[in-house]
Amino acid sequence: MASAGLYPELDGTALTQFVTALEGGGTSTLSPALAEEAAQARGQVEFFTVRVPVDPDASGGSTELDGAGWQPKGAGPFPCVVMPAPWTDLGWLTYAAQATQIARRGYVVLAYTPRGFGKSGGEVDVAGPYDVRDGSAVIDFLLANLPAADPSRIGFLGDSYGSGISLLVAANDPRVKVVGALSTWGSLFEAFYENGTSHTASVDALRGAARNARLSERTRWAFDQMQNGDAVTGELLQWAEERSPRNEIDRLDRPDLAITFSHAWHETLFPVNQTLELFNRLSVPAKRIDLSIGDHSSPEMTGLIGLPNRIWNATHRWFDYHLKGLGELEESTVVSEIMWSKALESRADWEEATGTPVRFHLTGPAAGGTDGGLADKPQNGWSTAVSTGTDTPATVADAIIKTGYAEMAGKPKVYPTAAISRTAAAVWTSEPLTEPAKVRGIPSLRLTFQPSAANATFIAHLFDAAPDGNASIITHAPFTTQDATPGEPVVAEIQLQAAGYDVPAGHRLMLVLDTQDPFYGDANETDSKITFSSPEGNPSHLDVPLA
Known part of the structure; x- marks a missing residue:
């Protein structure tokens, strides 16, 4: 419109x-x-x-x-x-x-x-x-x-x-x-x-x-x-x-x-x-x-x-x-x-036009680290919690329409991944890619989380992270649950928006989940938390269609 x-x-x-x-x-x-x-x-x-x-x-x-x-x-x-x-x-x-x-x-x-x-x-x-x-x-x-x-x-x-x-x-x-x-x-x-x-x-x-x-x-x-x-x-x-x-x-x-x-x-x-x-x-x-x-x-x-x-x-x-x-x-x-x-x-x-889904399993952070991994094998039993109520640099865009014009001009929004608070967002990264990854189609995320309150919102962002720590957004999707039982696990099946994107060799795929974005309504309750996990028998994973 x-x-x-x-x-x-x-x-x-x-x-x-x-x-x-x-x-x-x-x-x-x-x-x-x-x-x-x-x-x-x-x-x-x-x-x-x-x-x-x-x-x-x-x-x-x-x-x-x-x-x-x-x-x-x-x-x-x-x-x-x-x-x-x-x-x-x-x-x-x-x-x-x-x-x-x-x-x-x-x-x-x-x-x-x-x-x-x-x-x-x-x-x-x-x-x-x-x-x-x-x-x-x-x-x-x-x-x-x-x-x-x-x-x-x-x-x-x-x-x-x-x-x-x-x-x-x-x-x-x-x-x-x-x-x-x-x-x-x-x-x-x-x-x-x-x-x-x-x-x-x-x-x-x-x-x-x-x-x-x-x-x-x-x-x-x-x-x-x-x-x-x-x-x-x-x-x-x-x-x-x-x-x-x-x-x-x-x-x-x-x-x-x-x-x-x-x-x-x-x-x-x-x-x-x-x-x-x-x-x-x-x-x-x-x-x-x-x-x-x-x-x-x-x-x-x-x-x-x-x-x-x-x-x-x-x-x-x-x-x-x-x-x-x-x-x-x-x-x-x-x-x-x-x-x-x-x-x-x-x-x-x-x-x-759509690639073949390649599964990346969400793993827990290594000893002494903050970020989980995107791996080829599941790892269960870990959990990571984020506090709601704080926005991070992981946002959909700077502004409706205008960010798109910059993208058309070859100037996509730059995301400084080191500036993303790991207490307000959960982050998972892959190993550096040995060859270019051609993302073609609709990525999907299967995730288990426990909200501390009845209502919870989070936004999933999939980034292309360069070796210098800066990233470009590939795609994203929000998710909200209402009237959940606090502390009980919820399984989310989320389709991210379709993408046609080439990730260069040497870059990493990065998944960031935070709880606020100026583009979306926020159902989170004050002083609440969301805990992400990968339970036995139902591992959390990200499927990325690659050509």
């Missing part, structure tokens, strides 16, 4: 000037790239703004959505692309440069601002039933008012918030034949609650980005519930699942629907696993996913400001093939940009 406030690159003034140039010429205020785009577009497409009437919501009164259209000059008929805007006050303006490029490729394009944002009426429904019906109403409007539009060739394309709306509209309107879902979600619930832990920073960021939007009472209630981090209610679960494309699998699995996804490995708003689950459960004949270095929407951002972009270029080719019959369909359905080499790996499916 991208916001101009979260993305400095998304310059609303520049996009407004670009639209002004489309309407009346004059490109002196534009960058060279946008000036050339606008000048060429004026000879090829017609641009116009629209107001799309839709059903009123609970707030009452007539409701119209703010939008804009691009129509190629000529008789047509032309295939159509509908673009619901991201989670931003800029609304459809976000797509001004990208929609122009698509229209110049021979498409009728209609971009619109979802209800509750910008100049659209109504209240924010968070990809709920009103938003789904709005998508169909936009199709009706397009076909009724643009005679060059081909009703048999319609696609939906969106980034972030617009991507989830696109998937849900496609599930409910068979007129949609192609979907581009960039930085999307599969399960809204699992995006905000992972292993019983609330993603409070994500909800805070989304709410901050929507501070000028008109949130419905139901939306405010849902955000309050998620920010409070209370135990999940059935009502909240129902709200989230109603807005989850994963629950529409049966209706998305149409033989005439083609879907392309993109996602970032270190996504902090909608972690990648829940989107991968949607991708892998789909059995549509044509599907594709592109996984990149970065964070939410950042891999696509240069395309939104009119510059060449790998994700958008691949999406253009996808629509050209499925709506225009041009080009060739790529044999690979999974394309991965590997951290930090930026090498691209193309594989036929997720199974082929």
Whole structure:
């Protein structure tokens, strides 16, 4: 759900000037790239703004959505692309440069601002039933008012918030034949609650980005519930699942629907696993996913400001093939940009893209040491305790989105492992690797722990630790248990987020478990402890998929 406030690159003034140039010429205020785009577009497409009437919501009164259209000059008929805007006050303006490029490729394009944002009426429904019906109403409007539009060739394309709306509209309107879902979600619930832990920073960021939007009472209630981090209610679960494309699998699995996804490995708003689950459960004949270095929407951002972009270029080719019959369909359905080499790996499916799990057993610290080991054989009978309530340098990221931009620039966050308090965190390290380790897929952790209180939260971080003691994060996952019996063992089965990462030879794998992170809700009670162990017959271990 991208916001101009979260993305400095998304310059609303520049996009407004670009639209002004489309309407009346004059490109002196534009960058060279946008000036050339606008000048060429004026000879090829017609641009116009629209107001799309839709059903009123609970707030009452007539409701119209703010939008804009691009129509190629000529008789047509032309295939159509509908673009619901991201989670931003800029609304459809976000797509001004990208929609122009698509229209110049021979498409009728209609971009619109979802209800509750910008100049659209109504209240924010968070990809709920009103938003789904709005998508169909936009199709009706397009076909009724643009005679060059081909009703048999319609696609939906969106980034972030617009991507989830696109998937849900496609599930409910068979007129949609192609979907581009960039930085999307599969399960809204699992995006905000992972292993019983609330993603409070994500909800805070989304709410901050929507501070000028008109949130419905139901939306405010849902955000309050998620920010409070209370135990999940059935009502909240129902709200989230109603807005989850994963629950529409049966209706998305149409033989005439083609879907392309993109996602970032270190996504902090909608972690990648829940989107991968949607991708892998789909059995549509044509599907594709592109996984990149970065964070939410950042891999696509240069395309939104009119510059060449790998994700958008691949999406253009996808629509050209499925709506225009041009080009060739790529044999690979999974394309991965590997951290930090930026090498691209193309594989036929997720199974082929995933490595073979290699088991590392958690062992106790050596005599006089503090850190346990990650070994090839189990060691039972040890235990190590950490105190809750203190954060450590082992964190998910410095900031939502911004850390991802640094990663894209080849400057991943540096973690000084010696500064991680061994009383506030438990640490296990492997021996130095004798050859590079290619992490491909979803690492998993099986762990026994004893909380001293009924509620406990910890965060598992998997690091690539260099010989100098500094580390880069490979992946992570939080875990929370509530209403446990204090002092009784709890067995946790934790899937960390998927990763495509190359660990150099000579480096070590490092697992760090601490109890606080500014990204997550904290269920720990004051002055409590968590004791990790590896009991006989049930050894604690970390499985890392290595190619």
